[in-house]
Structure formats: structure tokens, C-alpha cells
Amino acid sequence: MKKPVLCLAVAALSAGFTLNANAQATPGQIVSALENKFGVYPGERRNHTKGICFTGEFQATPEAAVLSRSPLFQGAVIPVTGRFSQAGGNLHIADHTPNGHGMALRFTLPDGQLHQMAMLDLPFFDVATPEGFLQKQLATTPDPATGKPDPAKIQAFKQAFPETQRLAQALAGQSRIPAGYHRLTYNSINTFILENADGQATPVRWSFIPGQDKPAYLDPEQAKSLDANYLLQALQTQLKAGDIHWNMHITLANEGDQLTDPSQPWSGAHKVIKAGTLQLQTVDTSADAACRSVNFDPLRLSDGVKASDDPVLQARSPAYAISFGKRSQEASQQQ
Ligand code: HEM
Structure with a gap:
């Protein structure tokens, strides 16, 4: 019998979006999310x-x-x-x-x-986690209606994956050019x-x-x-x-x-x-x-x-x- 998965997930509720930080992203979902966010350049890498x-x-x-x-x-x-x-x-x-x-x-x-x-x-x-990587791509994908990512989705992502604040703080005020x-x-x-x-x-x-x-x-x-x-x-x-x-x-x-x-x-x-x-x-x-x-x-x-x-x-x-x-x-x- 399969054991029930004990879900201690951090569920972020923000403007109606709920993210489960303990979900398991698949590599296929991640690559599709990259393609959806950036578009596909045939023959080229999906990232970098x-x-x-x-x-x-x-x-x-x-x-x-x-x-x-x-x-x-x-x-x-x-x-x-x-x-x-x-x-x-x-x-x-x-x-x-x-x-x-x-x-x-x-x-x-x-x-x-x-x-x-x-x-x-x-x-x-x-x-x-890979789930964090996936959810970041999804949250930062431009909304077709505005051409910009939805701030509510970004907020929900930050709440579900609070570790992202660590890098944001470390790089605050630094140029990345x-x-x-x-x-x-x-x-x-x-x-x-x-x-x-x-x-x-x-x-x-x-x-x-x-x-x-x-x-x-x-x-x-x-x-x-x-x-x-x-x-x-x-x-x-x-x-x-x-x-x-x-x-x-x-x-x-x-x-x-x-x-x-x-x-x-x-x-x-x-x-x-x-x-x-x-x-x-x-x-x-x-x-x-x-x-x-x-x-x-x-x-x-x-x-x-x-x-x-x-x-x-x-x-x-x-x-x-x-x-x-x-x-x-x-x-x-x-x-
Ligand atoms: C879940 C986390 C990650 C995913 C899903 C991911 C995904 C990808 C994908 C799909 C590519 C394109 C591969 C190709 O077509 O050859 C790529 C390239 C690359 N990634 Fe990641 N990546 C992740 C994390 C990282 C991390 C942690 C690093 C560095 C420590 C990194 C560094 C790079 C670099 C340098 C390239 C370019 C490689 C090249 O020049 O071909 N990635 N990544």
C-alpha cells in the first residue's frame, strides 16, 4: 500500500494563488516553462x-x-x-x-x-529545489494581456519560496552588468x-x-x-x-x-x-x-x-x- 504523503508544504496564499513548495517538478515541466516564458529559437538552447x-x-x-x-x-x-x-x-x-x-x-x-x-x-x-526553479519561471512569465509578469504571481512565489530573499539581499544594490x-x-x-x-x-x-x-x-x-x-x-x-x-x-x-x-x-x-x-x-x-x-x-x-x-x-x-x-x-x- 502506498503511504500517504505527509504534506508540510508552505502554502502561499496571495491574491488567489496557492503554491505548494513541496511539489515535485519534472524536467519536462521545467523545459516547457522555459519555452513558454522565452519562446523557442529552433536549434538553440532552452536556457542560457x-x-x-x-x-x-x-x-x-x-x-x-x-x-x-x-x-x-x-x-x-x-x-x-x-x-x-x-x-x-x-x-x-x-x-x-x-x-x-x-x-x-x-x-x-x-x-x-x-x-x-x-x-x-x-x-x-x-x-x-527544482520546484522552486519551475515556479520562478512560471511566476515571471509575461502575462499576454500586459506583456509583464503578474505581480500577484511573483508575490505568491516569494512567499512559497522564502529562500529567494537570501540571494536578493546578498545582491541588493550591486550591478549585475x-x-x-x-x-x-x-x-x-x-x-x-x-x-x-x-x-x-x-x-x-x-x-x-x-x-x-x-x-x-x-x-x-x-x-x-x-x-x-x-x-x-x-x-x-x-x-x-x-x-x-x-x-x-x-x-x-x-x-x-x-x-x-x-x-x-x-x-x-x-x-x-x-x-x-x-x-x-x-x-x-x-x-x-x-x-x-x-x-x-x-x-x-x-x-x-x-x-x-x-x-x-x-x-x-x-x-x-x-x-x-x-x-x-x-x-x-x-x-
Ligand atoms: C533546477 C535547476 C536548473 C535547471 C532546470 C537548469 C536548466 C538548464 C537548461 C535546460 C540549460 C540548457 C541546456 C542545453 O540546451 O545545453 C541550462 C544551461 C545552463 N545552466 Fe542551468 N539549470 C539549472 C540550474 C543551474 C545552476 C545551479 C547552474 C550553475 C551552478 C546552472 C548553469 C547553467 C549554465 C552555465 C548553462 C549554459 C551551459 C551552456 O553554455 O551550454 N544551471 N540550464
């Missing part, structure tokens, strides 16, 4: 639709090999296929729109295995488990910190006059002028840190190691650039790095697969 492909190289430090037996961290020079992106499904979003930004990496390891990461320039995530993709810090946000050659497991989160110590974000007034695609120009200019690199820092969890909720930052002093350097080599704007056909599923990992039980991390893989399947089919029909 506007992006730029690049190539690079990664080399780990000896300290990283102490934590993980992955070939990624044994010190070899590893070729990288990468992609910078604007969050959301708008292919034509102007670069000076305040937004989240991504850096996705595919490492081709010496033994031929692939290892992937897809990170954001946010310190932590706004929602704790980048000076360049090369100036941003990208964070894993979700927790992963490193395993070393002795089988010792260490829960971690990581960050890619830009080598350039220059302001990451622009004053919104200053940004107004910029071209809608200035992020590509900024990358190309910096690449001609010299070096673009990031230092990978791995933060080790303290006892009691949240391992399964990406909306909770790890606060206080932590052990952090410098794990490696990512050097950007080329930016590729061609129609057949390598990253276009990559599914940067963050659960494609090599032995020595495991996913945590974070439900947001676990939901990403099937959602990316649905988006990838749709866009691959559309792309093949366009040929």
Missing part, C-alpha cells in the same frame, strides 16, 4: 541561449591531486571546450541587461574521458564530492577567479551607451591585448555546512586550495563552433569527482538532456 564559444587549457596544481584522483587533477595540460552565456532563454538579450552569467567547461582528459562543469557568476542559487566575461568569478554553487586515491571523500564547492584584479561589473549608467553585443567585443579586445585566465579555487566543506541546498552559502572561515589555472586561448564565433553541439551536463564527471545529493544538481542533468535533444533535432532539420 545567448552565448560565446571558446577554447582553452587547464592545468591542475599538486594540491588538487591530494583531494581527487580524477585525471583532471593529476597535472596534465587538459584541452577545454567552453562557453560563456547569459542566463535565460532570450537569444537576443542585450548584454547590458542585469542578469546571471555562465561559464561552461568540457575537459577532454588524457584517457579520452570527458569531464564537465557549468557555473554561474552568482555566489549561491536563489532556490533550494559585467565589464566582460573575462572579469567574472564563476562558482560551482552545487556541492560535489572529491575522492582521492585512498578513497577519502571531501565535499567541496569551487570557483574560477579571474586573473585580472579589475572591477567585474559596470555602473548601470556607464553601461547604457554600450553595444548590445559588447561582451564579445570586450573578450576579443582583451585576448588581443594579452592574457585571460582564471585560478580554480576549491573550498572544503566545514562540519555542518549545507551539502544539498545550493541556496545556502557556506559562511565563515574555510580551507581553500588553489587547484589549477584555466587559460583562455581562442574565441570562436563561427556557426559550427565546437561548443554549439555540446551538452554541458554538469553530471558528466570523471572518476574522483561525484555529484552530491543536491536535488537542484540532480535535476539539471535530465533538463539539459531534454533541451539538448530538442535543439539537436531542430538543428538537423535545418540542414
Whole structure:
């Protein structure tokens, strides 16, 4: 006999809208909600639709090999296929729109295995669950009658998912308009488990910190006059002028840190190691650039790095697969 589900849900009642924070979003519902909110650009990603492909190289430090037996961290020079992106499904979003930004990496390891990461320039995530992600898309979808999201739906969403206030407060008053993709810090946000050659497991989160110590974000007034695609120009200019690199820092969890909720930052002093350097080599704007056909599923990992039980991390893989399947089919029909 099936047991009844004990529902301790936070039910938000606001102007007639009720949201159940304990409902279980499916990956298909999430992708449909993204399509409904942003529209569909055939052959393109359903989220992080506007992006730029690049190539690079990664080399780990000896300290990283102490934590993980992955070939990624044994010190070899590893070729990288990468992609910078604007969050959301708008292919034509102007670069000076305040937004989240991504850096996705595919490492081709010496033994031929692939290892992937897809990170954001946010310190932590706004929602704790896939249901929160789904409800956010639904609440922020423009109402066809007004062309704007319904404030009552947004209010109901905030009440049902109060964790969103944490990120809102952390970012309050900050610009989210980048000076360049090369100036941003990208964070894993979700927790992963490193395993070393002795089988010792260490829960971690990581960050890619830009080598350039220059302001990451622009004053919104200053940004107004910029071209809608200035992020590509900024990358190309910096690449001609010299070096673009990031230092990978791995933060080790303290006892009691949240391992399964990406909306909770790890606060206080932590052990952090410098794990490696990512050097950007080329930016590729061609129609057949390598990253276009990559599914940067963050659960494609090599032995020595495991996913945590974070439900947001676990939901990403099937959602990316649905988006990838749709866009691959559309792309093949366009040929
Ligand atoms: C439930 C939570 C999430 C869902 C449902 C989701 C969904 C998606 C989908 C459908 C795509 C497009 C995939 C493709 O067509 O290749 C995507 C791209 C991406 N997501 Fe997520 N995402 C979630 C959370 C996150 C988080 C927590 C991060 C970062 C820590 C993140 C970073 C990215 C990045 C960087 C891309 C672009 C990858 C690329 O350039 O191909 N997402 N996401």
C-alpha cells in the first residue's frame, strides 16, 4: 500500500494563488516553462541561449591531486571546450541587461574521458529545489494581456519560496552588468564530492577567479551607451591585448555546512586550495563552433569527482538532456 504523503508544504496564499513548495517538478515541466516564458529559437538552447564559444587549457596544481584522483587533477595540460552565456532563454538579450552569467567547461582528459562543469557568476542559487526553479519561471512569465509578469504571481512565489530573499539581499544594490566575461568569478554553487586515491571523500564547492584584479561589473549608467553585443567585443579586445585566465579555487566543506541546498552559502572561515589555472586561448564565433553541439551536463564527471545529493544538481542533468535533444533535432532539420 502506498503511504500517504505527509504534506508540510508552505502554502502561499496571495491574491488567489496557492503554491505548494513541496511539489515535485519534472524536467519536462521545467523545459516547457522555459519555452513558454522565452519562446523557442529552433536549434538553440532552452536556457542560457545567448552565448560565446571558446577554447582553452587547464592545468591542475599538486594540491588538487591530494583531494581527487580524477585525471583532471593529476597535472596534465587538459584541452577545454567552453562557453560563456547569459542566463535565460532570450537569444537576443542585450548584454547590458542585469542578469546571471555562465561559464561552461568540457575537459577532454588524457584517457579520452570527458569531464564537465557549468557555473554561474552568482555566489549561491536563489532556490533550494527544482520546484522552486519551475515556479520562478512560471511566476515571471509575461502575462499576454500586459506583456509583464503578474505581480500577484511573483508575490505568491516569494512567499512559497522564502529562500529567494537570501540571494536578493546578498545582491541588493550591486550591478549585475559585467565589464566582460573575462572579469567574472564563476562558482560551482552545487556541492560535489572529491575522492582521492585512498578513497577519502571531501565535499567541496569551487570557483574560477579571474586573473585580472579589475572591477567585474559596470555602473548601470556607464553601461547604457554600450553595444548590445559588447561582451564579445570586450573578450576579443582583451585576448588581443594579452592574457585571460582564471585560478580554480576549491573550498572544503566545514562540519555542518549545507551539502544539498545550493541556496545556502557556506559562511565563515574555510580551507581553500588553489587547484589549477584555466587559460583562455581562442574565441570562436563561427556557426559550427565546437561548443554549439555540446551538452554541458554538469553530471558528466570523471572518476574522483561525484555529484552530491543536491536535488537542484540532480535535476539539471535530465533538463539539459531534454533541451539538448530538442535543439539537436531542430538543428538537423535545418540542414
Ligand atoms: C533546477 C535547476 C536548473 C535547471 C532546470 C537548469 C536548466 C538548464 C537548461 C535546460 C540549460 C540548457 C541546456 C542545453 O540546451 O545545453 C541550462 C544551461 C545552463 N545552466 Fe542551468 N539549470 C539549472 C540550474 C543551474 C545552476 C545551479 C547552474 C550553475 C551552478 C546552472 C548553469 C547553467 C549554465 C552555465 C548553462 C549554459 C551551459 C551552456 O553554455 O551550454 N544551471 N540550464
